[in-house]
Amino acid sequence: MNAARARWRAFGVALCIAPALACANTASFEEEPVVDAASLVQPALLSGPGFSVDPHVELRGYMARFTLDTPYGPLQADSVEILAEREAELPALEALDGVTRSDAFLRAAGHRIGTTASALAQVVLHPVDSVLGIPVGVARYFGRRLERIAAQAQAVSDRAARRLGNEGDPYPADEGPMTDGRDDGNDGAPRKGGHWYSSIAREAAREFKRQVKYGQARRDIAQRLGIDPYTRNPYVQERLSALAWVASAGSFGAGSAIGAIGGFGAGVLAQGGRINDVVWKLAPEDVRARNRGRLQRYCRDELLVRQFLRRGAFSPTLQTAFTDALDALQPAQGCDALLELGMTADSELEARFLVDALRLVDAHLGARAKHGTLARIGAGLAWEDADGELVLPLPVDRLSWTADVARFLDRPEFRVSRKTVLIAGDASLASRRGFTERGWSIVVGVRRPGGPPYARSGEPAPVDVE
Template structure:
């Protein structure tokens, strides 16, 4: 079968000025489509307005760059804010970051006040000194450039199954089930795409676990977590948010407020409402995340997961996995409760333990939510299936569901090869696409006999563009 030109050749030809070269590309692409089905494509730069409603592109004091890079089927937005640029690696994260902006402004006012600065003088210094005595090694950096969820479509599956269980057993003997024994290796949505070395995340080491345990114990002693959750609830934001501007100010205020010599809550109260309750609406965040301490929340989620999963050790280790924040672990358990699968939960947990970023953890949660929203009560007693590094669901009535909570699906080589897997050659199959899909992707799916649902609904979904068939505009 003749396929389309390699991506590097297409890039060269696309940038060329020679009419002959341009004609060569057009002929090669047309031939590939005629002889081998739908021609594959690259992920383009697109107009942000083709993905989201206009209300998400600007607001009081902020604006979003009109050009958006698609990376691994997720959009990477750049938000211009008064505090500096802020990146959002999906439409969902864009909506959350914008909902957090009023809260950041309120936090910024308090942390720059004279009362806070006076109270913070000795408090922060004492905290740093105490932590220096406890923490023997620095926590590894988790910064990096997310590669979207492209590897979800990979052919390979690494460090899952028996190897994951072996690591779990070894961790139980070595660390007594404390901390996170799983390295940040390839996992769901992270199998196919190569990343540049400069963009790869550094590996986490065993001593990072001890560091986190020491910090958690110290923070418990000073009531840091409690104060932080109370402040986050007052502001209507996730206490475990990955927003660096919000996290920095929220943490500083919690440290000082936990000493009891600064009324952090009262200080916020004088500012008035900040209108950041969007995260509590539409199922985006369970209010127990604010009410329960991390250990109590983990214990509750453990009980809930054990209803669906058979391997208790696997459940305990999943709940220590760094990529899933307490908020996402709770959302994961919520989705499983709604789905009520008859089997496949252990395989799902093993997939979850290989997630190496917030974006990948969100993908798994949202895949479950898409399935629940589509099947409703028909979802009960179905089977979770692991397909490569991804997941699918077989309903009790036989419908095969492939949930893809991506911002825009392009018909790349990875997607085509993934959909040609033998496990996906079944009858009565439906693909749920959270956002949009290119015309080529729709044609490729139709050619393979899939029922296609774009802009599929799910709990907590962001405001994607709607109305007719929104088409991504290639502005590259």
Template sequence: MIRLLLMLCVVLHCAPTVAWGYDQAPQNFRAADMLPAEMLKGPQFSVDPTVRNDGYMNVYTLHSAYGDFTVVSTNLLKQRICELAAIEAIDKIDLSKEFGDSVVEGGQKMIEGAKKIVTRPDEVVTGVFSGIATAFERAEENLVESNRSQTEDGAAKNLIGFSKAKREYAVELGVDPYSTNQALQERLEKLSWAGYTGGLTFGLATAVVPGAAGIAVTSVRYGELIQEIDLTKAPADLRRENREKLLAMGVGESAARVFINNTFFSPSGQSFLVAALDKSRGVADRQAFVEFAATTDSMDLAYFRQRMAAMYYTYHAEHGLAGFFAVDRFIAARTKAGEMLVCFPLDYGMWTSATATVMRYFDTIAADKGMRRKILMVDGRLSPAARKELSAMGWTVREGS
């Protein structure tokens, strides 16, 4: 941080005294100016005409028969719209009529029994395992298992196998089992209890799913990454596989463990990011990206950074990256052509004082590393002021990546 401040002082001291044409953020925009027509309104939803932008990301209000949702980012809005189709499909199945309330009641009794095993294991394990065997089993779990993410079911549901059924239903319906959409989670819970304790088959559950259901995919490359992940697997198994992939690509044990233990990444999000790095074969110092991701301290930021990893992978697959390197609190890459590449999955990036300071710092680092050409890739668009100022600074801007 001290180095960052010193470098900024040099940049600001040497910079010409011009009046920067900063955008005013936050701002309100029209949804119709930000979204294609098919995302503005559909059979199950409508997007509020007014969109709030904080200078980087759009914040939408999604109206539906299942409630209103505040959605940060255009890509997450696509996912929420897809999830509405799955919600509608589940609601078409009259679970209470088909299986009765006793299904859910029976499931809750199973949970209570499982909680007893988790919270008072000595009372239930006696007679099944010896004390020595139990001690070794618990030691193995403590040594191998990582922190449970904030999006996972509790230990009791995992123990009785309910969570496995829920994951399988979610995948069949084409949605992320770890979605933070509470309306979807409530219905997945009800559907899974019916299947787990009442024998509801996948065919009955998924026969009415519209073709629009599915995890939002914004490009062929993103689709490739999603195909790499088996979301029916237990979260612990995904974490173990992710750790093994990180170690295999040269990431140190300590750095891998810190990242894997970051609970702001869902098992699906963590796996998506690791898949992007794993498929970026031949790129040096992928550990720098892992260390950068390990500092994530919110779910919004986790979602942002996993998409950032996908953007770097997309560039590598099409043009080639040489390696990653840290830029204070950010990450950048050197292309095989020797350019600096910075990827930000922004919806609508404005030219603010903060943006100007960050991009000037990237300029300084590029000069230090002898990179004469600089490329900025964004998922969405930049404001006219941002495009103008970045062009004046010598950046090549690629929008809609």
């Protein structure tokens, strides 16, 4: 009986190793666990001056959800990458907190906004009490629902572009409050005898100029501190916004108030290649124009390019990282499919996933990667190099063997002889077995420029598929 059972087991394993066959039931599916933080990241990210990380970490959608204890309150980080970034921002947060608590700042704030100074102080001194919403990681990239959304992105883009016009103005040719301020001739003089709302248009123009000064001040302060001016860190956002708004009035020297402490954060982030300095130097619309020029080298659908650059999930910093990563790969085909997938991202975490997927391919293949083909398989991103090898980049913290992952791998597009999966973090034994049974080569702990320090790296130990 035991010999017969062994023969049947060997027969089943042999079937599952065949690349063209689906084997979703080879291993039991897993629930994503709660794990020790030390199993995901190196010790340097678990504690330091003024912060500590809860050792119990929930995995959600293949990404780790960390909780930091800081002097400013608890802070969530929804991946290892975001954890490293939030910790790198702490020196900048300390500097911002000190400045926005100072008497000089509060006096300037009172002069700037009069009776609302006390309210501003309350915002600065008592930031976000809670973060709304619970991220679901990047599991959608393996699921069926996002696949349907991705297939519809092109049509949605076309309709939106026709409705909003070339540059996003919903009424590009209509007369209205925002068109009254336009010049009527070549002498630069505004038209005479405007409508009753002309004064509103002029006030809007003045407000626009104030916003421009505010944006420049915010970027200047962020550059001095070495942080992303569009960071999603709620504590940094509030202090940075308050300081930039007061500084934009010209009555408060934010740069001198911050002082030399700003250099520390710059060293942490810049050395990792996390931030392209164009996001500090250029206004968002200029960053968008710069990135549009790069996307147009590889993408053929002009309407899709414009709509992608206005997606809320991609901040100017993430848009720039995305286009830089694409520029490094120089794909021969598939850029439009990538943008369609990018249009479906609805969170910072999902946007980062696509950026890091491109970076993983470039880091692993190097010069071999150039001029390959981007492929959208379902809702996932893959790369086919010039030699015909299919590469699946998965910038996840820890991959578990779920029904969605198994179903995704059993797609017919993956039934090729040469295929490699790149996993940024770690993978469970069951998920490694699932890949091996389907004929994949597995590389775990792939290092990429600016990537966070995962706990382990290098090739996984051999997997016994029996």
